[in-house]
Amino acid sequence: xxxxxxxxxxxxxxxxxxxxxxxxxxxxxxxxxxxxxxxxxxxxxxxxxxxxxxxxxxxxxxxxxxxxxxxxxxxxxxxxxxxxxxxxxxxxxxxxxxxxxxxxxxxxxxxxxxxxxxxxxxxxxxxxxxxxxxxxxxxxxxxxxxxxxxxxxxxxxxxxxxxxxxxxxxxxxxxxxxxxxxxxxxxxxxxxxxxxxxxxxxxxxxxxxxxxxxxxxxxxxxxxxxxxxxxxxxxxxxxxxxxxxxxxxxxxxxxxxxxxxxxxxxxxxxxxxxxxxxxxxxxxxxxxxxxxxxxxxxxxxxxxxxxxxxxxxxxxxxxxxxxxxxxxxxxxxxxxxxxxxxxxxxxxxxxxxxxxxxxxxxxxxxxxxxxxxxxxxxxxxxxxxxxxxxxxxxxxxxxxxxxxxxxxxxxxxxxxxxxxxxxxxxxxxxxxxxxxxxxxxxxxxxxxxxxxxxxxxxxxxxxxxxxxxxxxxxxxxxxxxxxxxxxxxxxxxxxxxxxxxxxxxxxxxxxxxxxxxxxxxxxxxxxxxxxxxxxxxxxxxxxxxxxxxxxxxxxxxxxxxxxxxxxxxxxxxxx
Amino acid sequence: xxxxxxxxxxxxxxxxxxxxxxxxxxxxxxxxxxxxxxxxxxxxxxxxxxxxxxxxxxxxxxxxxxxxxxxxxxxxxxxxxxxxxxxxxxxxxxxxxxxxxxxxxxxxxxxxxxxxxxxxxxxxxxxxxxxxxxxxxxxxxxxxxxxxxxxxxxxxxxxxxxxxxxxxxxxxxxxxxxxxxxxxxxxxxxxxxxxxxxxxxxxxxxxxxxxxxxxxxxxxxxxxxxxxxxxxxxxxxxxxxxxxxxxxxxxxxxxxxxxxxxxxxxxxxxxxxxxxxxxxxxxxxxxxxxxxxxxxxxxxxxxxxxxxxxxxxxxxxxxxxxxxxxxx
Numbered sequence: 001x002x003x004x005x006x007x008x009x010x011x012x013x014x015x016x017x018x019x020x021x022x023x024x025x026x027x028x029x030x031x032x033x034x035x036x037x038x039x040x041x042x043x044x045x046x047x048x049x050x051x052x053x054x055x056x057x058x059x060x061x062x063x064x065x066x067x068x069x070x071x072x073x074x075x076x077x078x079x080x081x082x083x084x085x086x087x088x089x090x091x092x093x094x095x096x097x098x099x100x101x102x103x104x105x106x107x108x109x110x111x112x113x114x115x116x117x118x119x120x121x122x123x124x125x126x127x128x129x130x131x132x133x134x135x136x137x138x139x140x141x142x143x144x145x146x147x148x149x150x151x152x153x154x155x156x157x158x159x160x161x162x163x164x165x166x167x168x169x170x171x172x173x174x175x176x177x178x179x180x181x182x183x184x185x186x187x188x189x190x191x192x193x194x195x196x197x198x199x200x201x202x203x204x205x206x207x208x209x210x211x212x213x214x215x216x217x218x219x220x221x222x223x224x225x226x227x228x229x230x231x232x233x234x235x236x237x238x239x240x241x242x243x244x245x246x247x248x249x250x251x252x253x254x255x256x257x258x259x260x261x262x263x264x265x266x267x268x269x270x271x272x273x274x275x276x277x278x279x280x281x282x283x284x285x286x287x288x289x290x291x292x293x294x295x296x297x298x299x300x301x302x303x304x305x306x307x308x309x310x311x312x313x314x315x316x317x318x319x320x321x322x323x324x325x326x327x328x329x330x331x332x333x334x335x336x337x338x339x340x341x342x343x344x345x346x347x348x349x350x351x352x353x354x355x356x357x358x359x360x361x362x363x364x365x366x367x368x369x370x371x372x373x374x375x376x377x378x379x380x381x382x383x384x385x386x387x388x389x390x391x392x393x394x395x396x397x398x399x400x401x402x403x404x405x406x407x408x409x410x411x412x413x414x415x416x417x418x419x420x421x422x423x424x425x426x427x428x429x430x431x432x433x434x435x436x437x438x439x440x441x442x443x444x445x446x447x448x449x450x451x452x453x454x455x456x457x458x459x460x461x462x463x464x465x466x467x468x469x470x471x472x473x474x475x476x477x478x479x480x481x482x483x484x485x486x487x488x489x490x491x492x493x494x495x496x497x498x499x500x501x502x503x504x505x506x507x508x509x510x511x512x513x514x515x516x517x518x519x520x521x522x523x524x525x526x527x528x529x530x531x532x533x534x535x536x537x538x539x540x541x542x543x544x545x546x547x548x549x550x551x552x553x554x555x556x557x558x559x560x561x562x563x564x565x566x567x568x569x570x571x572x573x574x575x
Numbered sequence: 576x577x578x579x580x581x582x583x584x585x586x587x588x589x590x591x592x593x594x595x596x597x598x599x600x601x602x603x604x605x606x607x608x609x610x611x612x613x614x615x616x617x618x619x620x621x622x623x624x625x626x627x628x629x630x631x632x633x634x635x636x637x638x639x640x641x642x643x644x645x646x647x648x649x650x651x652x653x654x655x656x657x658x659x660x661x662x663x664x665x666x667x668x669x670x671x672x673x674x675x676x677x678x679x680x681x682x683x684x685x686x687x688x689x690x691x692x693x694x695x696x697x698x699x700x701x702x703x704x705x706x707x708x709x710x711x712x713x714x715x716x717x718x719x720x721x722x723x724x725x726x727x728x729x730x731x732x733x734x735x736x737x738x739x740x741x742x743x744x745x746x747x748x749x750x751x752x753x754x755x756x757x758x759x760x761x762x763x764x765x766x767x768x769x770x771x772x773x774x775x776x777x778x779x780x781x782x783x784x785x786x787x788x789x790x791x792x793x794x795x796x797x798x799x800x801x802x803x804x805x806x807x808x809x810x811x812x813x814x815x816x817x818x819x820x821x822x823x824x825x826x827x828x829x830x831x832x833x834x835x836x837x838x839x840x841x842x843x844x845x846x847x848x849x850x851x852x853x854x855x856x857x858x859x860x861x862x863x864x865x866x867x868x869x870x871x872x873x874x875x876x877x878x879x880x881x882x883x884x885x886x887x888x889x890x891x892x893x894x895x896x897x898x899x900x901x902x903x
């Protein structure tokens with residue numbers, strides 16, 4: 001199984017001056033423009049860049065699986081085999097037999113979204129075994145035995161039952177393991193991983209990164225790892241390739257990239273990650289919050305059980321003071337989003353109280369409020385959503401979207417128009433863009449539209465649910481800065497829900513850590529981050545990739561093992 | 576799985592009940608009843624009818640009773656004795672008249688469905704894979720062309736072409752020699768020689784919808800990430816197409832069975848009248864014209880039952896082919 005011959009060092013794949021273009025109606029889009037690199041046995045090359053930098057197209061060009069109308073225009077992709085024979089992949093017909101013989105057998109690939117990258121109607125055993133059938137004609141019991149062995153290798157519990165299951169019965173991390181098992185089936189010499197951990201929680205990400213490393217060592221593979229996360233790069237890369245708009249900005253050993261970057265863009269990328277490594281400047285400088293003020297929102301013993309029997313929110317108590325940001329951190333399935341939605345009564349919690357202090361000083365329980373009162377309160381407590389695409393109606397102009405809450409509040413005519421223009425300026429958008437539709441805006445701009453809509457009616461509390469998760473790292477800190485600036489201007493309070501500890505650390509005054517519907521730890525952010533008292537918090541913190549290749553830490557991170565072993569095989573709870 | 580089927584069956588009961596009421600009401604909607612039609616017939620033939628006779632007949636047929644009572648008598652007969660009542664016009668029990676014809680109707684519908692699917696799926700695949708090509712446009716144009724032609728016109732043209740140009744015996748499902756003959760190999764081949772024309776005529780009308788659905792489904796699926804995954808495994812383009820996107824695009828198509836079946840059945844009624852097929856179509860038309868309410872009501876009810884069964888079958892098929900539904 002292991003290739004003993006030259007365990008590492010020799011070049012397997014040599015890409016030179018690769019150019020992949022997409023002809024469009026308005027001209028040629030150069031997605032990959034003169035990229036060169038080498039992959040060596042046993043080494044990991046990380047390709048890093050923001051969305052749209054062409055890193056994913058580069059990876060797909062190697063296997064000639066670029067989506068239409070993309071086409072390799074020039075350059076060479078030289079694959080060298082163990083026996084010394086060489087093939088230029090760029091010359092092969094994308095639909096031909098030769099390239100098919102290489103795909104999955106010599107060069108295998110894993111993808112970002114393990115849910116949609118696997119077929120939902122085929123059993124995972126079938127999907128993994130297929131590769132064996134295509135390349136070696138292995139069928140029947142022999143195939144099954146081999147698949148079981150692969151499932152064991154990727155550490156999927158109970159492979160005998162797992163093999164006959166469907167993808168939707170697995171968690172995200174397990175699905176990615178299935179993908180990896182599929183890629184390993186034919187013992188490829190090159191593994192291309194296209195953002196394989198982006199859709200995963202930090203702790204799951206750490207596990208998958210560990211697994212890839214381990215398999216790389218045992219199989220002697222060269223790994224091409226594509227990511228936008230500089231933290232991940234620092235943790236796993238040997239060599240780094242920085243891409244921007246289809247071009248290579250910088251290339252070199254990981255240590256050089258992080259500690260002696262030559263290119264401005266590389267420096268900016270690293271800067272945006274390092275910036276999130278500590279508390280925001282504006283928050284460090286800000287005067288101590290008065291602790292005696294009565295809380296704006298006080299939640300006591302809130303519980304919500306779904307009809308399926310899932311206890312999504314379990315006896316949660318927390319308080320938000322005026323002008324502060326309370327972070328809620330936890331992994332997917334921890335109930336943090338459900339909890340946030342309870343605060344606006346999008347869900348109806350069964351017990352507990354949500355005491356909200358009105359401007360006149362009276363408190364009111366949102367949990368039991370009637371519809372008329374709720375309508376009032378929802379003007380003061382607003383929400384920002386994760387998905388900046390899905391939460392904006394594609395059939396309304398940006399002006400209409402922002403004006404919507406004003407219209408509901410009864411504002412009319414030029415007063416409303418002026419207010420919309422003012423709001424757009426406030427969030428850093430040109431008022432002249434008001435007639436455009438959301439699709440004309442980038443992800444970051446769309447999130448600004450969402451924020452403008454949320455602050456339109458001068459709310460007092462904003463529940464932001466993973467508001468920056470869909471954004472590139474460089475945009476993330478900008479968005480957080482904007483939110484803090486608005487907070488100081490308008491005296492807003494935030495409940496900031498995120499799975500990303502670094503984002504929480506950057507802007508939250510206090511943080512509550514959620515795990516399986518319960519709050520396991522809460523307190524001042526500085527205290528929780530620097531001196532966590534609960535093991536789960538510790539595990540969460542140590543799984544965050546650290547953007548410094550000299551102090552890699554996720555491989556020897558702290559692992560949280562709750563008393564009850566995690567049931568990784570339960571069909572996912574539908575909420 | 577079994578629980579799923581039982582649940583579906585239980586849900587079908589109130590639907591059937593509602594259908595039977597609506598069928599009965601629709602039949603009663605036109606002014607007058609069977610006797611008015613009968614009187615008009617007699618009057619046109621010059622015979623005069625005494626008022627007393629009409630009243631006596633009305634009493635005999637039970638037409639003097641309130642409508643809900645008539646309905647009760649009819650439905651109770653069906654449920655307790657399997658007795659669908661008596662056809663006024665033909666003077667024979669409804670059950671005697673319809674079973675044979677219902678069998679042919681069902682057979683014709685199933686054959687048509689198979690034909691439409693067998694044609695629509697490959698055309699839909701071709702249209703999607705070669706999107707915006709000549710073959711896509713041609714297939715789309717033809718499908719819509721046939722959708723736009725009324726069933727009866729297509730039936731007439733097809734019959735004209737076949738008999739005038741090819742000298743084929745058209746109309747009916749059998750040659751005269753075999754109509755009353757018992758089933759034999761000869762009769763079967765004769766049936767096959769006759770049945771294809773109505774199958775094509777009825778089927779072409781539903782073709783367009785299915786082709787478009789298949790095309791749209793497949794276009795959605797073709798751009799899914801799992802297609803790229805399969806391609807990255809080294810699978811050939813054709814195997815890839817059939818094994819993944821087509822397989823997934825078929826699922827929504829299966830659920831169309833529920834509404835394509837009623838379309839086929841109603842198309843079959845019109846075409847059968849034109850082509851004088853021994854199915855329920857001509858019988859239903861005559862019964863409706865004569866306000867022969869038990870016969871018409873029973874036919875509508877039974878056709879609805881077939882439709883509901885079709886929907887049930889499509890639900891079950893869908894649960895078999897799509898694990899996501901099965902595991903809900």
